[in-house]
Amino acid sequence: MIEAEQIEKYIQQQGDISERLLMEARMQVDHELAERMAFQKQTYQLIREYGQRQLRREIRQVRKKVFSDSAYKKFQTKVRSYFKI
């Protein structure tokens, strides 16, 4: 098993108790393993942000499209009517 997979299982609290205890014992003696675990947690957070950014970009493109493309003229007129100038 790739180490990242073992770390992931530990973080997600999967695996049985003996595996978890083994991991904890290893971290006690191997500080770099503990460090890798910390960086892996940070990596998950970054992946989430990366995904959100991509999604935001796609949403912004659709926003631009529906508010500027003449194919959506009816929609634009309707929406603008709700705002007094």
Added chain:
Amino acid sequence: MTLTEVPMASSATRETLFTQLYLDTFPAVARFVGQNGGSLEEAQDSFQEALLIYYEKVIINNFQPACSEKAYLLGISRNIWLKSREKSVKTELLDDTNISEDSAVQPTSEKLLLFLQQAGKKCMDLLQSFYYERLSMKELSGRFGFGSERSATVQKYKCLEKVREQVKEKSLTYEDFLD
């Protein structure tokens, strides 16, 4: 690296979905914001943020709202707009000492993400498809052209280790990545 260049398979589907949501639900959001003295831009910003939350909850996490999905999206949009309004009132009161949430967006991850994307977009795309979009190993294999679910799994963890090492390297090398 055996990843083949595959465009985001479902981005076209997403475009259709988002477009439909704009056409179906945005007018109701705009009317609410307009009636309460807000601007079109505020309505647009709130809706944009609401779409992200909606997508995460309903599409990624399969959450089924008790009301209709349209009503749910409208509700999220309203809440976001009302909150932002509250905030801007507070900001006005505080005058110079305002710290808006936007400016608090961490520059740390901004730079780091940019670096990670440049260093290995394929890995980041693969990882976000699994961890963020929660595609199954089977879907992942399809999107990225892996021969089997096993090789997709192996590649995913290899990518995870690669990115993790890059994060570590950058965190230790450059002080400007630290707050």
